[in-house]
Amino acid sequence: SKEGYSHFMLKEIHEQPMALRNTLAGIERDEVTKIGAELADARHIFITASGTSLHAGLIGDYLLTTVAGADVHTFTSSEYRKYMKTAGEGDVAIVVSQSGETIDALLALRALKSAGVKVIAISNVMDSAIPRESHLAIYTRTGPEIGVAATKTFTAQLMVLTILAMSAAAARGYVNDDEAAYFMNEMEQVPDVVQATLANNEAKIKRVAASISRASSMYYLGRGLGLPISMEGALKMKEVAYIHAEAYPAGESKHGPIALVEKSFPVLFTIFNDEYGEAMEGNIMEMKARDAYAIGVIPKSLEERLDKVLDIAIPIGVEEPAIATIAYSVPMQLLAYYTAVARGLDPDKPRNLAKTVTVE
Numbered sequence: 001s002k003e004g005y006s007h008f009m010l011k012e013i014h015e016q017p018m019a020l021r022n023t024l025a026g027i028e029r030d031e032v033t034k035i036g037a038e039l040a041d042a043r044h045i046f047i048t049a050s051g052t053s054l055h056a057g058l059i060g061d062y063l064l065t066t067v068a069g070a071d072v073h074t075f076t077s078s079e080y081r082k083y084m085k086t087a088g089e090g091d092v093a094i095v096v097s098q099s100g101e102t103i104d105a106l107l108a109l110r111a112l113k114s115a116g117v118k119v120i121a122i123s124n125v126m127d128s129a130i131p132r133e134s135h136l137a138i139y140t141r142t143g144p145e146i147g148v149a150a151t152k153t154f155t156a157q158l159m160v161l162t163i164l165a166m167s168a169a170a171a172r173g174y175v176n177d178d179e180a181a182y183f184m185n186e187m188e189q190v191p192d193v194v195q196a197t198l199a200n201n202e203a204k205i206k207r208v209a210a211s212i213s214r215a216s217s218m219y220y221l222g223r224g225l226g227l228p229i230s231m232e233g234a235l236k237m238k239e240v241a242y243i244h245a246e247a248y249p250a251g252e253s254k255h256g257p258i259a260l261v262e263k264s265f266p267v268l269f270t271i272f273n274d275e276y277g278e279a280m281e282g283n284i285m286e287m288k289a290r291d292a293y294a295i296g297v298i299p300k301s302l303e304e305r306l307d308k309v310l311d312i313a314i315p316i317g318v319e320e321p322a323i324a325t326i327a328y329s330v331p332m333q334l335l336a337y338y339t340a341v342a343r344g345l346d347p348d349k350p351r352n353l354a355k356t357v358t359v360e
């Protein structure tokens with residue numbers, strides 16, 4: 001039942017604090033340490049998934065690469081054939097699938113496995129095909145996701161992948177015990193931060209949704225961790241609000257996409273408290289110079305500064321970027337949801353989409 005919410009999507013967005021608490025409680029520390037060591041020793045790491053789960057995978061890729069120094073190749077499962085000559089013994093693959101039944105991911109898994117790769121599944125459905133056929137499975141524990149647009153399973157996947165990446169970094173000696181403990185402590189705060197993000201921003205996002213609801217096109221720009229979060233935000237907007245939303249690395253926006261920007265064209269900037277802040281500020285100014293409508297999901301620490309250049313600032317109360325990705329996803333989900341509603345659409349029944357895709 002929708003328990004008083006007008007749609008499953010909204011209910012599931014609001015279930016995230018609980019879904020994240022349960023996922024964290026279900027993660028076995030010993031298992032994470034073991035997998036972290038395997039990831040640290042792997043020759044290559046392949047991450048494969050589709051849609052939203054692929055975007056979670058890209059966050060895992062960024063962290064495994066930058067924090068753990070791993071050699072990671074992330075690809076949409078339907079393109080697995082490209083990697084078959086490079087995959088083999090000594091490699092580890094992570095297959096991410098909420099449903100555990102997506103045919104593209106399943107075919108990629110089988111191919112990787114027969115090449116001799118050790119396969120770890122991340123899924124929300126116990127004993128579904130993908131975890132069953134993998135060597136090892138880790139579960140997100142969000143409860144069933146009914147809304148076609150993935151929401152709570154995405155943030156739970158981010159949590160699991162981030163913890164695995166930190167564990168790999170620890171195994172490689174890039175993170176010491178104190179840093180690892182600090183990190184897990186921060187992760188334990190995430191459900192509360194998500195709760196606060198919901199409470200503090202929902203009304204504001206409803207207003208932003210009303211003002212973008214007549215747009216036919218928009219951009220989501222980010223750098224670093226901000227890129228996969230932008231890609232996921234844009235996918236949500238396309239899926240439920242049917243607005244042509246495209247995500248770009250903010251640095252790429254000058255190399256073509258900016259040609260479309262004119263007065264009131266919505267551009268959503270995802271900015272973390274990281275080394276990309278200044279470059280992102282420059283990108284906001286470029287877009288404002290073309291009269292774009294600039295929305296920013298930003299860290300609280302940059303609020304005073306970026307408030308001056310953005311039309312709308314959505315400040316998030318967590319500064320550590322690797323942890324903040326989870327909370328940052330929430331305003332993206334709400335924006336897609338309320339934009340769909342403002343356009344008179346039913347976000348639970350997006351046209352042409354099925355919850356689980358079982359054809360290639």
Ligand code: F6R
Pocket residue numbers: 050051052053054096097098099100101102105148149150151235239355356357
């Ligand atoms: C997006 C969405 C799809 C799925 C994709 C993979 O909201 O629902 O893009 O993420 O079809 O599904 P799973 O994770 O079940 O393999």
